Amino acid sequence: MLFSRSFCTSIIRKSPVKLSYTLYDNNVVPNKSPIVIMHGLFGSKNNWNTLSKALNQQTQRKIIAIDARNHGSSPHTPVMTYGSMASDVNELLNDLGHDKSILIGHSMGGAAMMYTALRYPTVVDKLIVVDMSPIKTSPSLHQMTDIINSMTAADFSNIKNISEARKKIDIYLAKTIDSPGIRQFLVTNIIEDNGVFKWRVNLPVISQYFSTHIAQFPTEIINNKHELSSSFDGKTLFIGGSKSDYIRIEDHEKINKLFTNCRIEYVEGAGHWVQSDNPAKFLELSNEFINET
Structure with missing residues (x-):
């Protein structure tokens, strides 16, 4: 059975918000902890x-x-911090009545799930972080500022349909974004709203919070200047790409101080989008970890 919950994204809400989600629950064994997945920046549950x-x-x-x-079909809100995103996840788990869940997050979603585990450790059974570090992030992440600026400047006028919109914006983004794959990923965020074409994501707020809150894991956690748990002791798996520089070997010791019961695996040949570059290996590592007692 597949169930989906969506909301009108034009409504401005304060933290926490009711997240949109899709539920996959075919042939579920009772009493097993559910798995909650959060995408990366500019992604969606789809x-x-x-x-x-x-x-x-x-x-x-x-x-x-x-x-x-x-992002996606979840509400727009004027705040975009990992603390607020963690509150959203905790609110969803409470709404669904789950005592403990397994959390999976990629990139921005990985940071949000790490924060959730540190802030609400009692609701987390296990944690899987996909190509994201709580210590330092890839220098390439800061190039996202140029991408955000290009998206903000995109012109949606005189467009007749969604196909034309995506083609036109792809051509425009190509001036600053060389990768066709990244451009195609970004234009999936174009929607039509009452005859008007626009970005589905809340680009102004993402732009406002990117450099200070999204591009780095909260430094107060790393420096232990916070009221959260100083570490998460539950089972944690970090899955990095061998071609990515997000989870650096020299940071392993510091990562283990925050996530004391973790192991770090690298998928050979994969970049930042590990789950897309090698989905079979990602599933193998995830399933093995999830099924561990």
């Missing part, structure tokens, strides 16, 4: 559709793929 179905089938657990605030 990016995880194929992998969610596979995880549901292979683990026999409920899979809850969510849209982060200001």
Whole structure:
């Protein structure tokens, strides 16, 4: 059975917000912790559709793929911090009545799930972080500022249909974004709203919070100047790409101080989008970890 919850994204809400999600619950074994998945920046729950179905089938657990605030079908809100995103996840788990869940997050979603584990450790059974570090992020992440600026400057006037919109904006973005794959990923965020074409994501708020709150994990956690748990002691798996520089070997010791019961695996030949570059290996590592007692 597949269930989806969506909201009007034009409504401005304060933290926490009711997240949009899709539920995959075929052949679920009772009393197993569900798996909650959050995408990365400019992504959506739809990016995880194929992998969610596979995880549901292979683990026999409920899979809850969510849209982060200001993304997908979740509400727009004027705040975009990892603290607020963690509050959203905790609110969703409370709404669904789950005592403990397995959290999976990629990139921005990985940071949000790490924060959730540190802030609400009692609701987390296990944690899987995909190519994101709580210590330092890739220098390439800061190039996202140029991408945000290009998206902001895109002109949606005189467009007749969604196909034309995506083609026109792809041509425009090509002036500053060389990768066709990244451009195609970005233009999936174009929607039509009452005859007007626009970005589905809340670009102004993302732009406002990117450099100070999204591009780096909160430094107060790393420096232990906060009121959260000083570490998360539950089982944690970091899955990095061997071609990515997000999870650096020299940071392993510091990562282990925050996530004391973790192991770090690298997928050979994969870049930042590990789950897309090698979905079979990603599923193998995830299933093995999830099924561990």
